[in-house]
Amino acid sequence: MKLRLTNATVRHPAARAGAPAALRGLDLAVAQGEQVAVIGPSGTGKTTLLHLLACAQRPAAGRLQLDDTDPWALPLGALQRLRGRLFLAPQVPPLPPRQRVVTAVLAGRLPHESLWASVRSLVHPTSIALAEHALARFDVADKLFDRVDRLSGGERQRVALARALASQASLLLVDEPLSALDPARAQQALASLTQAARERGATLIATLHHVDMALRHFPRVIGLRGGALAFDLPSAQVTPALLHQLYAQHLEELAPTAPPAPDAPVAAAPVPMQCR
Ligand SMILES: Nc1ncnc2c1ncn2[C@@H]1O[C@H](COP(=O)(O)OP(=O)(O)OP(=O)(O)O)[C@@H](O)[C@H]1O
Ligand SMILES: [Mg+2]
Numbered sequence: 531m532k533l534r535l536t537n538a539t540v541r542h543p544a545a546r547a548g549a550p551a552a553l554r555g556l557d558l559a560v561a562q563g564e565q566v567a568v569i570g571p572s573g574t575g576k577t578t579l580l581h582l583l584a585c586a587q588r589p590a591a592g593r594l595q596l597d598d599t600d601p602w603a604l605p606l607g608a609l610q611r612l613r614g615r616l617f618l619a620p621q622v623p624p625l626p627p628r629q630r631v632v633t634a635v636l637a638g639r640l641p642h643e644s645l646w647a648s649v650r651s652l653v654h655p656t657s658i659a660l661a662e663h664a665l666a667r668f669d670v671a672d673k674l675f676d677r678v679d680r681l682s683g684g685e686r687q688r689v690a691l692a693r694a695l696a697s698q699a700s701l702l703l704v705d706e707p708l709s710a711l712d713p714a715r716a717q718q719a720l721a722s723l724t725q726a727a728r729e730r731g732a733t734l735i736a737t738l739h740h741v742d743m744a745l746r747h748f749p750r751v752i753g754l755r756g757g758a759l760a761f762d763l764p765s766a767q768v769t770p771a772l773l774h775q776l777y778a779q780h781l782e783e784l785a786p787t788a789p790p791a792p793d794a795p796v797a798a799a800p801v802p803m804q805c806r
């Protein structure tokens with residue numbers, strides 16, 4: 531799925547009066563199959579951007595187009611069908627506690643299945659091999675029949691990623707997928723996620739606090755600051771100076787690092803980079 535934002539502004543309905551818009555005047559075009567990482571300090575609008583793209587949040591001004599269609603101009607039924615083609619994996623995985631892992635993973639497919647198939651699969655999971663395959667990509671296939679509430683935080687996060695892959699969606703929106711993972715698992719999870727999205731031709735947009743991993747695994751990186759676009763560049767062109775500007779006054783979100791040489795390429799002076 532391809533997408534375009536034109537001068538998009540988002541205000542949260544519950545925001546206090548006079549609060550600045552969470553996203554302001556955003557212009558963005560992402561082609562079918564592209565992989566984009568979104569970085570920036572906490573509270574800068576990354577999650578809001580994913581919600582906007584997932585049609586969970588309506589723009590207050592400007593326009594969203596998914597495959598050249600304005601979702602908010604569609605009748606409700608067509609909007610729901612469109613939502614079925616995208617998958618938002620939230621920052622905190624919404625996995626029902628007593629559910630088995632296999633059921634949780636296959637629930638990601640529900641929008642693509644008939645009502646009868648959905649009900650049947652919740653009672654007696656079919657497509658078990660598919661769930662197992664998705665879990666194996668994140669090294670948690672052995673948890674197939676475990677209960678979700680008996681998993682560690684990192685295992686839950688990897689199950690949530692497997693669920694995103696099992697969904698067959700053509701737009702994957704993944705919010706902070708690495709927060710509960712150790713560095714080795716985080717590397718592996720991102721490599722699996724990007725590879726699986728590539729194999730399927732799905733468009734992938736992920737918010738990441740791990741700046742080094744964003745640069746390593748994604749060909750294109752967007753920096754958000756104060757709800758506006760700070761930069762939108764191929765990852766090879768994201769310099770330490772740009773990162774320091776992006777995180778200015780939030781440098782605690784970057785690991786301690788030497789001051790950047792102006793415009794030095796990241797490869798020459800690897801900065802950041804574990805945020806939080
Ligand atoms: N439901 C909400 N109601 C009101 N304001 C909100 C709501 N959700 C977020 N905001 C505000 O919108 C702004 C952007 O929030 P958002 O969650 O998009 O930031 P973020 O970049 O994802 O932050 P983090 O890195 O901490 O996850 C913040 O100022 C936040 O306080
Ligand atoms: Mg967020």
